Amino acid sequence: MKATWCTDRLASSAVRILVIVLVSAMSVPAAAQAGDANAVFHRTFGDAFLDQYWKLHTDGAVTNGYYRVARELNVPDAHHRAALADFLRQNLARLDAIPAGSLEAPTRTDREMLRNQLALELWSLEEFGEWQWNPSWYNIADPFELLLVTEYAPLDERLRTIGARLARVPDFYAAALRNLRNPTHEHTQLAIEQSLGSLPVLGEELDAALARSHLAAGERHEIAQRAKQAREAIQGFVEGLRALEASRAPGSARSFRIGKELYERKFAFEIASGSTAEALYQRALQEKEHLLDRMDVLADELWPKVFPNEARPADRLDKIGGVIRKLSEQHIARGDLFAEVQRRIPELEQWIESKGLLTLDLQKPLQVRVTPPYKQGAPRASIDPPGPYDPGAPTYFNVTPIDDLNAERAESFLREYNRWVLPVLVIHEAVPGHYVQLVYANKSPSLIKSLFANGAMVEGWAVYSERMMLESGYGEDTAEQWLLYSKWNLRSVCNTILDYSVHVLGMTEDDAKRFLSREAFQSDEEVRGKWRRVTLTSVQLTSYFAGYSAIYDLRERRKAELGPRFDLKRFHEKFLSYGSAPVGAIEALMESEAPQDQGAEGR
Helix, strand or coil, X not given: CCCCEECCCCCCCHHHHCCCCCCCCCCCCHHHHCCCHHHHHHHHCCHHHHHHHHCCCHHHHHHCCCHHHCCCCCCCCHHHHHHHHHHHHXXXXXXXXXXXXXXCHHHHHHHHHHHHHHHHHHHHHHHHCHHHHCHHHCCCHHHHHHHHHCCCCCHHHHHHHHHHHHCCHHHHHHHHHHHCCCCCHHHHHHHHHHHHHHHHHHCHHHHXXXXXXXXXXXXXXXXXXXXXXXXXXXXXXXXXXXXXXXXCCCCCCCCCCCHHHHHHHHHHHHHCCCCCHHHHHHHHHHHHHHHHHHHHHHHHHHHHHHCCCCCCCCCHHHHHHHHHHHHCCCCCCHHHHHHHHHHXXXXXXXXXXXXXXXXXXXXXXXXXXXXXXXXXXXXXXXXECCCCCCCCCCEEEEECCCCCCCHHHHHHHHHHCCCCCHHHHHHHHCCCCHHHHHHHHCCCCCHHHHHCCCHHHHHHHHHHHHHHHHHCCCCCCCHHHHHHHHHHHHHHHHHHHHHHHHHCCCCCHHHHHHHHHHCCCCCHHHHHHHHHHHHHCCCHHHHHHHHHHHHHHHHHHHHHHHHXXXXXXXXXXXXXXXXXXXXXXXXXXXXXXXXXXXXXXXX
């Protein structure tokens, strides 16, 4: 399902993000064992049956551009959960009836992704139970916003769709309040903030659209009344959350920490690397030391230039941190954030074309916008891509303004995203990071690989693309650029260390903030946001390092195997052509093809 991808993505629920296109309308015929298993798989889990799935996931349908069920809004009550669980169990059995060994490699990968994601959804529903303890899971704003701004149909038709959908909003929030069982304090606060942020979508934004429409006065009035009732339902949800917070004793709320057992299970499903969270944590500790060794060399090189009249500190962390802090004073003005992000995009596109790194589809619309209030929380940059059903719809590059920050906090933010790091952020989110990768994914011949993205692959590509750009000479190949990039890359590594340490090892807030500021050289504003981030999500922060290290290792193996026949552009385009599958699955698919298709020049 379509998700928001960001530098530090805020993922509210594995159930809502990673869901399975499965079918309950028909069983696998007995001929599956003897006939063409590939045909059986595609017939059973193919396009003809998607309606059955999307009727159970109408939010996901809208965000992926599948508008046939846009008039419906799933109410998250016991009836819907029972229907969903039954759907998942039945289709797990149907999926397991198709032997993996009889499938061709691309279809086998689809089956593996579906099998993993189906099990994830059922586990999330019945064991992880985020629907009981995460109130921010309940937010109806995004599909309404998309229906308002996406011109897939005339405005009047879209408004009628919105009106039908609005009728279920009061039931939606009534069910949400009934579902909650001692939610965490952190997620409750986020839900209050984001719910209040959703009110303008059903207020002034909808009112403006109604005023532009050609609907009869009676229709406009009815939709406006339903919107009013929906806003009242959202306000009632917020009031219910506030009352819940006020009524419970201090310290009695459920902990946001999920513990080792749940963490490892969630990691196995979501990262899908075949390894364990603990193993990745140990590798991240080693990579941190490797990066610090490299940064120590760069800091030695830069120290006389940055501090010509001062002796180097004996402590390497003090030395590296001192150089980074001094260089970070060079940043854009507070009011130039949006303009600078917009300016960088065509510059990056031109660089990629001139260096022959990747073929870009420059016809796909990319719009930089203020992050909608209902999406604001921890990350200040993110990408909202269109789904594969409506690939021509705009991709939104969300940038959260820093207008709410006082002068000290704004300066801290600008130092974090200084003259060397801000371009890397744009690389990650847009070109050739998330925006480019997801354009490629929407062109994949496998709808499964486009719809049900592996987060480690998606975030890993964005992190890999940063290094790829610097390796090509972007940033002028200076010691300053490499030091600040290394600090940024260290952030991905330390995301893994932080997330595992907090959720599994019980790291305290003070220790976490000390770790981020001292060993990862992050600014106070970044540390503040990252702590909030780790209290609101689990496992997702590991996806950056997990995916990046897997992609980089794959590239280096291909280079060693192919020698002078290795072609970087061909490797990138071949890698991206498989959609958003796990990196290990992509590697297996590349190995199943002829050598000239694995990244060689083929000339």
